[in-house]
Amino acid sequence: MPVIKLLHTADWQIGKLFGQFDADDASALAEARIATVEGLARLATEEQVDLVLVAGDVFDAQGIAEKTVRRLFNALAGYRGPWVMIPGNHDAGLAESVWTRAARLQAIPANVTVCLSPGPVLLASPPLAILPAPLTQRITYTDLTEGFAATDTPAGLPRIGLAHGSVQGLLADGIDSTNPIAAGRATQARLDYLALGDWHGTRQVDERCWYAGTPETDNFKGNDSGNALLVEIDGPGALPRVTPVATGRYRWHDRTSELLVGSDTDRLVDELAGFGALDVIQLSVTGHTDLAGHRRIQQAIGTTGGRVRSLAADLSALRLAPTDEDIAALQADGYLGEVIDTLRQGQEGNDAAAAGVARDALALLASLLDEQRGSDTR
């Protein structure tokens, strides 16, 4: 019995558009998902795997444009071996679905098997049996892998399960979470390996069961996404050897920085300077700073934003604490000084909305005075 080597991946979410980013960034991130699939094909070829398992949510939705559908299947061309896919909750195998459309468009290559019904799929080379649990409804509360145990496959063939859903008791989901999968299903159903999709981070469930995670990160959850799994099975009953491989292009960072003393500002500026073109950053700054610090941070954000893939900075919780020198520099005398005092006090208030307005107003006033002084000195 030769060793079986397969590539386990899931949750490609093709067609996702990332509305929280600016148009350019969003389009680059969407584009990257197709490129990553191409990368997966290359990886499969390089690693000479026997097949590729895709555990659902290939598409982010049913109503994906024809062009996108074709592009996705074209992206598989880098690997000539068998691809076995099941629909997930995003692309469930309904009466009419993205899959039936793809079939109608004749976009699905011959080496791709899409399991739209639960019957086992037997591969001749390598000889093995695949037990798919495709979702044929958007949401189900029954465990579709329930029937695996009762499904007999030819003796001597490794049994590999392919499913999409939440393993019960593992991911802190509710008891009645949707698309449930019983814990210990792999053992219970005599599976050599159970390839799962739905959870976007790479995660081992037990010794025979893994979530591959999405190969290209699509959120800031920071849950070890951006991987695929290389799985080697020596034979029926043997424990699989699972190796995560990084496949993602973009690194997603969710940063919160609290500024309390002057050096905090320096640290934040340094940190921002460390990001590169493949970073997607979500930054939230809290605490307080003087006008000079505020200007530096804004400057740094501007510079970094021009360099990285995307930087979304939220300074709404950052209080401005102009120093006397700041005010003197602004030449804010007379009642302008009083206004600045009022605003400084305003941003300390209990009413968060009013405090926010005061903060904005203060920053605005400072910049206007800056401008005015600039034009005066000119």
Add this chain to the structure above:
Amino acid sequence: MKLKRLRLEQFRRFRQPFQIDGLTPGLNLFTGPNEAGKSTLVAALRAAFFERYRSSAVDDLRPWGDSAAAPTVELDFELGGHDYRLTKSFLHKKRCELQWNGQQLDGTDAEDRLAELLGFQHAGKGASKAEHWGIPGLLWISQGSAQEIREPVAHATDHLRRALNTSLGEVAASGGDDLLANVEARRNELLTAAGGKPRGDYAAAREQEKALEDELASLDQDIAQYSQKVDRLARLRQEHTREGTEQTWVAFRAQEADARARLEALQGVERELAGTRQQQARGEERLRLLRSHLDAFEREEKELATRRAATAAAQHTLDEAAAALTHWQPRHDEAARRYDSARHALRLARQEDTRRNLVRSRDEQRRQAEAAGAALTQAEAAHAILQALRQQAAAGAIKDSELKTLRELGSQLTENRIRREASATRLGYTLDAGVRLTLDGQGLEGRGERHLFDHSQIDLPGLGRLEITPGGTGLAELQRAADELEDQRSALLQRLGLNSPEEAETRAEARRQLEADLRSAETGFKALAPKGLDALRLEHAQRTTGAAEAETSLAALAPPPEQPPPAVATAEAEEEAARQALAILDSQLATARLAESSARAAFAAATQEQASAQARLDDPARGQRLGAANAELTDARAEQDTLSRRVAALEQQIAEAHPDILRQDVERYRSSAGAAEARHRERATEIYRLEVELEAAGARGLDERRAEIDRDLAQARRRSAELARRAAALDHLLTLLRSHRQALTQRLQAPLQKHLARYLQLLFPRARLDIDENLGPGPLTRPGPQGDETGNLEALSFGAREQMGVITRLAYADLLREAGRPTLLVLDDALVHSDETRLAQMKRVLFDAAGRHQILLFTCHPEKWRDLGVAARTLDSTP
């Protein structure tokens, strides 16, 4: 600030150096007529401070026609405890020096220091304008502009604030108003000025957000529909598969066939029932016929009885009619006889009546004929007389004209004779008795007179003759006329057959008598024969003939009866009565005859009918037919009973089989099968339709489109939120700036109000002038007849506005002085529109102010200002 000395050279009106020295710290009064140089002094003051010494826009400072002049002003003044000297030359020799305490600034530095000290600005370029003049522009009142206060105050506001802030120990916002305007402008880019509603980019962002939300909602709806269709498609396919296996319509078809077979069997029974019923109907018909035959036999027997009774009745009627006829016949004959007798009597009565009438007519005719004959005789006699008179009248007729001519000739002759006698020689004579003379042969005797018309000769017997010839000349002519007239009369008389005119008169009288007689005769004749003689003759003839005719008729009458008949009327009445009685009896008799003959005919008919009815009953075949009919009736009844039982049995059989329900079953199973098949086909169609629809909808990439919109919406929302935050910040900032500025202004207003009140009370007791936020004068409130009256300064009279202008400026000066700022007041011909009372008050005001400020007062009316308490300086620059 105290001005001490002012020196001019080559400056407008002052070509030669001109100096004013020893100016006092308080009031300084300058008088002089127009063109004496007062305004030139003021202009020099302005130029010294406001105009850049390098300015080339100050040509008006040079004396007229002196292009090489270098207008120069030199000022000595004390300010902040220092003595300053400012020397400024323009145009030809551009120079500026400011010296104090051994220090000196030159050129622009000197000018800038001045501006800072006094609180004004220089023009960036060109001549200085009002907006640069700041505080001096406010306190130095040009000729005729004291009433203008708002604009100078506006130009000085910033300086005032800054100056006043110092006195309040606060710091004004430098450029605060610029910032405020900036913030307001930016805020108003995003929010409407009045309502704070989004506008511009902000409104656009909100609209875009809304539009995207709508589109997203629409897409969501489409997607939901799409999902529903997908679900429906799955369900339909499931049903279709199940139905395709079960094929329920086959079972329905079998049930339909079964029901139909049973229905057909039942229809055989129904046909038999119909046949039996027809038989039954025919039997009924036969029974009915038999019964009618038997009825006919019975009717014939009844008929005979009826006929017999009818015959008896007819006999009775006939008897009665014959009796009536017998009764009426003799009565009728009697009446006829009476009627003939009455007619005869009537004829006789009428004959005798005719006779009497004819006798009476004949007698009358005769009498009339006699009368007519008498009248005719008289009339003929009268007529004869009349004819005779007419002939007589026609014989001796002289025409009236001829008679008149004759009479005129007579009178002319008479007149002629008188004239001749007058002309004639009158010969009177008285002769003695017995003497006789002869005149022309005629003897004269006694006494008399003669007229001599012609040569006459008197024979005097015994004496000879006297021949006398009348001497009158016309006598001969008159004689000739008389002769002519005499001839004419003679001719006429001769023609008339008369001998003399007297005879003519006699004949005329006789003729008038004759005419009267004639008229009388005519009248008499008319009375006798008004219609003429012929009418009389005709009447006479007619009457005679009428009498003859009546006589003839009498002769033709039958001879009168022996007994005189009754009167005609009586005879007529009797005849009428007899005639009527006969008519009644005629009628009765005719009625009786008719009744009798009718009764006779009825009796004959009844007798005949009775005989024929009797004959029918007596027919021997009748009995046989009657027996046959009765037997047949019995048979038919039995047959009908059998048929009725058969019908009942069949009906029960059919009712038990429920044919209507069976028919419904057939229909129900048939349509169920059809419906099931149709449903199956329809489902297949719908599945196909859904597949096509979904295919088309799927091609739209709805979810991807939705994701795009969602992305755009998120971006629009971010943009909108950013703008909202910015708008809120700007709005907040604007509100804060305004409120702080307002608070500051209010703090500044208080001292100004105080100073203003001091002067105002001198001018308008109990009046109050508000200060607006720009430190300008606001509305004035004064006590009026109906309580306080409030109005703008502009509504006051020119004079009052001038006074308000001056006292407002004095108040500003007081304020500035308290702030340690320089004050110098210049009034160039101000208050010229004030009446004496007000001017007196203003003098008190000015005198009071002069205790704190130096005031330069220029006037061309020195007499008005004599009581100001200072000596006037008289200016006269005229060379």
